[in-house]
Amino acid sequence: MSDGSTRTDRVAGLVVAALGLAVGAEATTFDVLFRADPVGPKALPFLAAVVFVGSGAYLTARPGRGGVWPPRVILARMAGAVAAFGAYAALLAPLGFVVATTTTVSALSILFGGPWRKAVGAAVTLSVVLWYLFVWVLGLQLPLGWVWGSIWMR
Amino acid sequence: MGVGVDLDALTHFAGGFAVALQPLNLVLAFAGVFVGTFVGMLPGIGPINAIAILIPITFAAGIPAASALILMTGIYYGSQYGNSISTILLNVPGTASAVVTALDGHAMTRAGRGGPALAMAAIASFFGGTVSIFFLVLFAPLLAEWAIRFGPAEYFALMVFAFAALSSLAGGSLVKGLAATAFGLLLATVGLDPNSAIPRYTFGQIKLLDGMDFVVVTIGLFAVSEVLQLLEETERGQAAAGSYGRVMITVKEFFSTLGTMIRSSVLGFLVGVLPGAGGTIASFLAYSTEQRISDREGTFGKGDIRGVAAPEAANNAAANGAMIPLLTLGVPGSGTTAVLLGALLGLGVTPGPLLIQEQPDLFWGLAASMYVGNIFLLLLNLPLVGVFVRALTLPRWFLLPGVAALSFVAVYAVNQSPFDLVLMTGFGVVGFLMRKGGFPLAPVILGLVLGPLMEKSLRRAMALSGGEWRILFDSPIAITLWGLALASLVVPPLLARRARLPLTAAAGRGETD
Numbered sequence: 001m002s003d004g005s006t007r008t009d010r011v012a013g014l015v016v017a018a019l020g021l022a023v024g025a026e027a028t029t030f031d032v033l034f035r036a037d038p039v040g041p042k043a044l045p046f047l048a049a050v051v052f053v054g055s056g057a058y059l060t061a062r063p064g065r066g067g068v069w070p071p072r073v074i075l076a077r078m079a080g081a082v083a084a085f086g087a088y089a090a091l092l093a094p095l096g097f098v099v100a101t102t103t104t105v106s107a108l109s110i111l112f113g114g115p116w117r118k119a120v121g122a123a124v125t126l127s128v129v130l131w132y133l134f135v136w137v138l139g140l141q142l143p144l145g146w147v148w149g150s151i152w153m154r
Numbered sequence: 155m156g157v158g159v160d161l162d163a164l165t166h167f168a169g170g171f172a173v174a175l176q177p178l179n180l181v182l183a184f185a186g187v188f189v190g191t192f193v194g195m196l197p198g199i200g201p202i203n204a205i206a207i208l209i210p211i212t213f214a215a216g217i218p219a220a221s222a223l224i225l226m227t228g229i230y231y232g233s234q235y236g237n238s239i240s241t242i243l244l245n246v247p248g249t250a251s252a253v254v255t256a257l258d259g260h261a262m263t264r265a266g267r268g269g270p271a272l273a274m275a276a277i278a279s280f281f282g283g284t285v286s287i288f289f290l291v292l293f294a295p296l297l298a299e300w301a302i303r304f305g306p307a308e309y310f311a312l313m314v315f316a317f318a319a320l321s322s323l324a325g326g327s328l329v330k331g332l333a334a335t336a337f338g339l340l341l342a343t344v345g346l347d348p349n350s351a352i353p354r355y356t357f358g359q360i361k362l363l364d365g366m367d368f369v370v371v372t373i374g375l376f377a378v379s380e381v382l383q384l385l386e387e388t389e390r391g392q393a394a395a396g397s398y399g400r401v402m403i404t405v406k407e408f409f410s411t412l413g414t415m416i417r418s419s420v421l422g423f424l425v426g427v428l429p430g431a432g433g434t435i436a437s438f439l440a441y442s443t444e445q446r447i448s449d450r451e452g453t454f455g456k457g458d459i460r461g462v463a464a465p466e467a468a469n470n471a472a473a474n475g476a477m478i479p480l481l482t483l484g485v486p487g488s489g490t491t492a493v494l495l496g497a498l499l500g501l502g503v504t505p506g507p508l509l510i511q512e513q514p515d516l517f518w519g520l521a522a523s524m525y526v527g528n529i530f531l532l533l534l535n536l537p538l539v540g541v542f543v544r545a546l547t548l549p550r551w552f553l554l555p556g557v558a559a560l561s562f563v564a565v566y567a568v569n570q571s572p573f574d575l576v577l578m579t580g581f582g583v584v585g586f587l588m589r590k591g592g593f594p595l596a597p598v599i600l601g602l603v604l605g606p607l608m609e610k611s612l613r614r615a616m617a618l619s620g621g622e623w624r625i626l627f628d629s630p631i632a633i634t635l636w637g638l639a640l641a642s643l644v645v646p647p648l649l650a651r652r653a654r655l656p657l658t659a660a661a662g663r664g665e666t667d
Contacts, residue, residue, distance in 0.1 A: 012591040016333050023340055023355075032350040037613040038621030041347040041354060044339060044609045051336035055329040064327060066592055070386045078382050082583060085378065088562060089575035101562065105555040111385060114551030122552055126559055138215040140567055 186228020338601020
């Protein structure tokens with residue numbers, strides 16, 4: 001949308017500089033009663049803050065050109081993908097690995113333009129294969145889903 | 155004495171084969187290079203993601219440190235081979251280090267000589283790997299011996315050098331590289347300060363007291379943001395590879411490229427040892443050097459087989475060269491070696507000058523297995539190219555959600571906590587914005603992994619001097635390292651200009667073909 005404009009760099013510079021100020025302000029609260037070493041816990045955060053403010057100010061003052069942002073349709077698709085990632089975090093514990101993975105992987109496949117029947121089929125297969133591989137072969141612990149347990153108990 | 159040391163190294167190296175040839179390690183070396191070939195070739199994975207995904211999985215599966223490292227380094231240098239396949243056949247470089255290979259490699263494919271180009275890439279990679287492993291075995295112990303004298307002040311200066319070099323060479327602008335490094339350092343400070351036990355940047359979140367797990371950050375920044383980025387390109391159809399002929403080169407072609415391979419391997423190794431530079435710069439420099447030395451008929455860029463041999467030998471040699479500072483100093487100079495350092499620390503192995511003495515089996519076993527892995531790669535690549543090429547036609551809607559699912563498993567396996575999946579998603583969005591804004595991601599990982607070590611060295615140095623800052627610039631070694639750090643901020647822009655000029659000319663010629 002802003003091909004060749006300097007807006008991306010200017011905004012990025014402001015964000016980086018603001019982050020630096022916030023990081024530096026927060027670091028001033030790292031007070032310790034007894035200092036075990038002459039440097040203390042503030043030094044590295046202050047260093048990071050100084051670099052942030054310096055590079056942010058430079059970017060804002062002398063921005064380069066570039067930063068081509070995708071059109072709205074694609075941004076919406078990306079928001080969908082982020083939602084699918086978030087849904088995974090929410091669904092994993094209650095519904096378990098297989099259901100959560102099938103749901104999110106199907107959604108992502110469809111967002112990538114996969115035909116939905118094939119996408120769901122592939123997602124189911126993948127989830128079961130990964131469950132078998134990680135839980136039975138490699139001995140990892142993946143959630144079964146507490147919802148199923150409480151339904152079964154009833 | 156020098157000869158004595160060298161012979162010693164070779165004896166130890168031979169002993170390393172006893173470790174490398176153990177059945178588990180042999181299987182893992184094979185699995186590493188096999189998976190690595192796909193990782194280097196396919197979009198959306200890359201060696202950094204693949205290694206980050208494997209770290210928690212190998213921990214949970216209880217694979218011993220040396221074996222886990224053999225698997226991960228196999229992926230690392232195997233991906234350099236895989237890179238060349240998609241580059242030569244489809245003109246789609248998997249990573250930046252293969253961009254130059256595309257010039258002559260893809261030109262050969264269009265001329266119906268894709269098979270010889272693939273064979274050349276495999277043989278040159280093997281050659282570069284062999285030369286650089288030999289150098290690694292000879293020079294790593296010497297560097298380690300020298301680095302034993304490093305105190306905390308020297309280490310601090312060394313890390314500043316590594317940050318400066320990666321910031322200026324990671325691609326894009328220097329200020330953006332520095333900001334990315336600072337972001338990594340900031341993330342490293344999150345959690346309880348080990349010295350004073352006060353919480354930093356935790357915002358009252360108990361889950362952040364342990365700090366940011368670098369597997370979570372890395373997978374978020376690289377894998378998740380890559381998935382988001384590739385959503386932009388779903389419309390682009392999957393290109394199918396045409397016919398490429400027999401994957402073979404003639405004896406005459408081999409000997410005509412021998413000089414190129416030797417020069418490029420040595421150059422690539424030297425560039426690889428330097429922090430920040432890595433495979434991309436190595437392949438660019440090797441290509442432009444070869445062009446200057448041996449392009450008498452002006453055939454570079456038009457499908458000259460030496461134009462494939464030079465970058466491929468160089469980037470493999472650089473990948474192995476980069477293992478030296480990682481293993482002997484404990485200070486990596488690139489994103490991928492930073493992830494390897496994170497893996498080592500997680501496995502309870504602290505790389506540094508004492509590693510070779512204290513864990514000889516790990517060091518020499520790894521060196522030997524790298525050689526074994528290179529042989530596997532050569533044997534795999536010549537006859538099995540057809541299998542790899544078929545994987546290139548896998549649709550993205552199948553491939554990328556699969557990568558995402560593996561990322562979920564890995565992130566969850568770190569702490570068994572869904573909170574980490576939220577963090578991962580957040581870092582995915584940040585990573586995407588950084589990519590779009592032209593900020594390099596590798597310095598973030600380097601800052602995150604080295605941050606705690608850097609802070610520790612600084613505090614130790616200052617405790618030794620009683621708060622006198624001059625200790626940081628007191629020894630000749632420290633002063634040299636500060637000088638190198640300064641030079642790496644100033645010199646690369648000039649060098650890059652020199653290396654790119656003949657290259658853009660070559661690219662221009664390649665396009666007009």
